Amino acid sequence: MILFRYLTREVLLTMAAVTGILLLVIMGSRFIRYFTNAAEGDIPVAILGNLMLFHLPGFLELVLPLAFFLGVLLAYGQLYMNSEITVMVACGISPSRLLRVTLLPAAVVAFMVGLCSLWLTPAGALQNAVTLEEQRSRLDISVLAPGRFQDFGGGRTAYIADFNSDRTRMENVLVHEQGGEDELESTYVTRASIGYQDISPDTGSRFLVLEEGARYGVAPGRQEAERLTFDRYTMRLGLSAERRELDSLEYATTMALWNDPNPRAQAQWQWRVGLPFMVFILALLAQPLSRVNPRQGRFAKLLPAVFLYVAYLSLLLAAVDAVGSGNLAVGIGVWPVHVLFLIIGLLLLWHSQRKGMR
Structure with a gap:
């Protein structure tokens, strides 16, 4: 129990620091864009806070998986640097048990990502669209x-x-x-x-x-x-006769997407549902990649790990686009991408265990 609390604290603290930095960059860029629109008179300054608040779930669903991935890499890399993993192995902590400990905070992060992707993000996007549309339809x-x-x-x-x-x-x-x-x-x-x-x-x-x-x-x-x-x-100063359509799939509820046979709706549904699973696969990838030699430093495998994450996300987005355009069957969907990186994670884990945790 003490080991679980210690490892979880290290991972979550590192993840929180990475999340803060990534959110600062992403939200800062969006805030500058909205502030420019407010300076030009397109939107009032009073609604900037609400717009940023409703954008937050959409940022979190993308930032949290990456932050957790980097959090595991950096936290476990530091443990390797301090030879703490060596002590844990000497005390009988097997790699499989370390993986189980890693998957517990991964479940918490996956729940947060699922909450954002399945419910909060479409609701926030709809609220922002309604707010901006109401602003466009009136003169203040x-x-x-x-x-x-x-x-x-x-x-x-x-x-x-x-x-x-x-x-x-x-x-x-x-x-x-x-x-x-x-x-x-x-x-x-x-x-x-x-x-x-x-x-x-x-x-x-x-x-x-x-x-x-x-x-x-x-x-x-x-x-x-x-x-x-x-x-x-x-x-x-009433509403425009030609309001922008607010029935986009981006604003649809997850249940509505599930009941919609349209390939674009199914692609959007698979994207939302796949994000929580992505957290577990990234946890599986991060543990073997965090294993470094103390002489190398804990950032030795950070660049290859980031490239692997970018490849994962890029293939996932390409699959979503292919399903939405009809070039890939809905029955196949984006799941082969998740399975591919799950296999890569299992192979990396097997290779790491075969070499031993020194």
């Missing part, structure tokens, strides 16, 4: 930047010259709309000296109120145009 003057044309859904593009001192009113507003209430082919351009946002206290609907301006409409193939001058013009 807080995200507008003076002197720029900005799309806000529904075929509309807005331009403002400047704000007043408290940023509640817009000056010299121009709104371009593709499509109209009567003729979808029409193009409308509305200009106004003043514009501001108003919210109905009864329904909560939001409106863009324009004052002292004119509205022009023209349709392709027509020899005439419309012109309407107004003192006050109200434009409802």
